Structures are given as structure tokens and as C-alpha cells.
Amino acid sequence: MSLLVVDNLSVFYGAIEALRGVSLHVEQGEVVTLIGANGAGKSTTLRTISGLLPPKTGTIRFDGQTIHNWQPHRIVKSGLVQAPEGRKIFANLTVDENLQLGAFLRTDRTAIRADRDRALELFPRVRERLNQQAGTLSGGEQQMLAIARALVARPKLLMLDEPSLGLAPQLVRTIFQVIREINLAGTTILLVEQNANMALQVAHRAYVIEVGRIRMEGPAAELAASDEVRKAYLGAH
């Protein structure tokens, strides 16, 4: 049984139809990436899955339950957590308090501490800044914090919205390395990316979204090799 099944999702912003029948699925243990140009509907897809936007039609099933009419906090509690686009850390709280908010819905203190330490192990630079105000972190550090914070929620499925946005190439590699490590440790990942090149390297399977529709899907290696993807998203000629 798939961990996440999105079926025929359409979403409107007022009169604008941002998603036009998107279907995708994520299996237990996979890294699945959703790539596409600006405004294709990637963030909209994640927001809808997280319950932040109501779908007009379509269904979302997660871990055996139908969740598309659930409140966002209930969805988080069920283990579906997203690290939103643009970092969205809590600037006036300390790094540590940000992490504690990641565990907001959890009560198992010892397990939270273990997950927190594990997340910090992935991002030593975040650990060094635990008592610092989060708003004073560099952009890259904020991105690491955003991922670490989502990890402290102990997601079954972690959704990352453009984690490489605005990072230096060296840091982009680090982030993708960490994404792989998180996945190897047992967390399923749905990764939204502009950086198709890196995303296709780390993912098992991929979807290409264009103006609200899924255009292509398949094993990441196959898509990376296809002419169409190479031309449109990998900058080949």
C-alpha cells in the first residue's frame, strides 16, 4: 500500500486553477521529487497535501486514511510534515525554541530529545547556534534549521519545498547529502525542487509538473536521461 496517494487534485486560487487534476503517489521508503518551472504548482501541491489549501476536487490518502478534509494540525500529527518554501523559521525565537516547536504535537519527551539530537547531528552548524536568535542565522543555516525543525516532528513523510533555494553550490550538495541520509534512516521524502539536476540524482522516482498538470513521471534516472527533461530542466541543448 502506498504511503501517500494523491488522486486527481484540482485547486483554485479564486478563479485561477493552479492544479488541474494532479495525481501522484509516494511509496514507503522512497524519495520522490516533484520538479517544474516557476509557477507550475509545486508549492500549491504541497500546501494542499498539508491541508493549508482546500482542494476543489480529488482525494488525498495518507497512511491508509483520507486526509484532504482534515485540519493542518491533524495532518501534521498523523506524520505528514512539510518544511515550507522560503525557510519560514521563527526569527525572534532561539534556534532551540524553533526545534521545540517542531515537536509541538509530541509528548514523548525522551524520544523528542533523541530525534532532536539526531537532527542536530545532521546539521552541526545548527547545533553550534542553539541559543542564538534564529533570525540572525545565515540563509543556509536557516534552511538547515527549517529541515531540522521538521525532522523533530518525526515525520513518516517529510515534504521539502525547495530546500536548495538561494544556497551556494557547496551548501546545496550538503543539503542533498543530508536528504539522502534522512531517507536512509527511514524517512520517506517528497522533494519539491527547481534544481532538477540534484533532485533527480537523489530521488528514486520523479514527477514533472507543468502549469498544474503532471507531464511526466517515472524512475528518476530515466527522466534524467530523457531528452525532454534534459532540454527543459537540466539545461542541455
Place this chain on the structure above:
Amino acid sequence: MTQQGLATAPLESARPPRERGLVGTVVNSAWPVAVGLTVAAMMHVMLPTTIGPFYTRIVIDSGIAIILAVSLNIVNGMTGQFSLGHAAFLALGGYTAGMITFYGSLLLWNSPAKQGGFLGSGEWLFAFACLMGGIVATLAGYVVGLPSLRLRGDYLAIVTLGFGEILRVILQQTRPVIDSVEKLKNAGAAQLWPPPVGGAVGFNGLPKYTNLFWVYAFATFMLVVAFRLKRSSLGRAMISVREDEFAAQAMGVNVARIKVLAFMIAAFFAGLAGGLYAHESGLIMSPRDAGFQRSLDYVLMTVLGGRGSISGVMLAAIILTVMPEALRDFDQYRLIVYALLLIGMMLLRPQGLFGIHEVWDWRPRWRSRAATTRSMPAKGGRPNA
């Protein structure tokens, strides 16, 4: 990965999580409450005789202002919602408490006058009345909190302001106070509804129970809750709503619930303070107390003190209570001074005197830096991984 988990264990970095469940919270709150009550009792016994009635009154007013400003700061400062109607909760609590002590005394003791001495039966009725005032205000806080789910910033401010003004007008339409048991027993529906709380002239004749002990006992209660809240997971959730609602939702914070809860907690303490205010000697609770003017006073205190700083807001509450007394001769310029203060503050320190810090955070800066260093792994890398 499990390997890494094991490797991390000995590091056990940084400060441990503070909260320890409900029991721990109660235990940890016990000594501040004990200290606060002791101080309140000592103030009650010693201050009036040493500093005289005029200054005693200022100290009482300061205590009430502290309760109102710090509670308002839970909504305006911590949760980031802009309420301009805090005085409405004060009035609601004050009138409720007043009805209980006044008509309660009439029925119990045949007279609305004070009963018993310090901690005597009358004072307990009064304390109970204040709590009831808080509870009624909490219910109103729920209702006023609902618009905050859909409205932001200026719009919410206008709705809360409207609530205060509506309440003010309603209170003006109330019936005259009924001041004897006979009249009360013979009163018909026309005298009892709208409630007989004095109409435009105010709620006269309340027993004046408010003293230093009760004010600072309730202030202690408020401050312990506020400090606990700031360090608690609920408080962090409130701050997360202020910082970024979207991210808060992504962390599983039920934003709607948090906002309404903030309004309710703040309203409870405002209602409590209203009970104190209504029973303060030399004052008459009147419909005006629900209005915009008074709400603005408390907003000013939170702005001056700093949106996340409990001690900063306390300080601002004291300053803005003492200052008008000191400048009594210039009373007509009060609003001008306030406006200038606000403008100056916005230009020089928009985050308030203390921003999100507590007064004592300024001192040991180097210490927290030392703590950060200590929390780092010994040599940066992963030991024995």
C-alpha cells in the same frame, strides 16, 4: 543512522527542556506564588502606615495596571494580534464582580457595606466575585477572539475597539442601583432588566474591598501564569503564530485555537483586574471604563514595554501609572504627552523598551554566549562515529 543516534547521546548538549508536565509546573510555581503572597501581605500590613493613603493608592493602581498590561501583552505582544478592546474585559469583570458583592452583600447581610476585616467573610466574597468577573470576561474573550481567525491587523483592532464601544453604550442603558433588600424583593422585571448597575452615572455604593493584599495576590497569580506561559510549549506556539502563521501551521500548531485561547486568557485577567478596580475606594466604575480611552492606556503600556517582555511591560505599567499622578497639574496635556511618547517610541525603539527580552536579560550577556560555546561538540566532528 542509529549509530549516529548513539554517538550523539553523550553530548547531551545545551539546556534541558524546561517544562516537566502539569505536576512540575505546579511545583515550580509554588514558591513564586508563596513569595508573592508574602510580599503582598507585608505590603498590606506595612505600606499604608509608612507611605500614607495617597501613595498607597498609586501602588494599588500600579498593581492593577500591571495585571491589565501584562495580560493584554499575551494577545498583542506574544500572539501578535492587535486588540484595542482590553478595557471592555475590565469593565465586564468589574460590573460582574460588583453585582456579586453588592447584591450578594444585600442578600447575605442586609447591607452592601463592607463585612469583616482583613481576610474576613466580606473579602472572600470579594475574591470570589473577582474570579467570577474573570470568568465572565473569559467567555466574552472567546467571542471577541473569533474574529481574529479571519481578520488581521487594523481590521481586528477596529472590531475589538467596536466591542468596547458597544459595551460602553449598553452599560449606559442599565437600570439604577437598587440599594435595599426591600426594594430588591419588590422589584419587577422592569427594574431588574437591563441589570441594575447604575446606568450612565456608574455603579455607586460598592463595598470598597480592594487593598494591597488582594491586588498583589492577583498580580502574583497573573505574573506566574505569564512567565510560565512564556516558557511553555503553549507560549511558544503563541509566539510562532505571531512570527509566521503559515510556518506555525506547518508545525502542527492549531492557529485558530491558539488565537482564541490567547484572547480568553488575557480577558480572564482583565476581568479579574476589573473586579479590583470596581472595588477600589475613591473610584466609581462607570460605562466610560469600557471605552477606547482606557484600552489605549494599556496598549501604550505594552508598546512601551516591549511586545514579548513581561518585566518591560510591568515597568511601563508602573511608569505610566505614576507619571500622570506626578504630572497631575498638567492633566489636560496627558494625551499629548502620550502621543509624543508613542511617536518617539516608534521612531527610536519600535520594539519597545525591552523588545522581547526581560529586564534581567541585559546583564549576563556573556554568560549565554559561554553556554553556547559549551554546548558545542568538543571537536566539531562526530566523536567515535
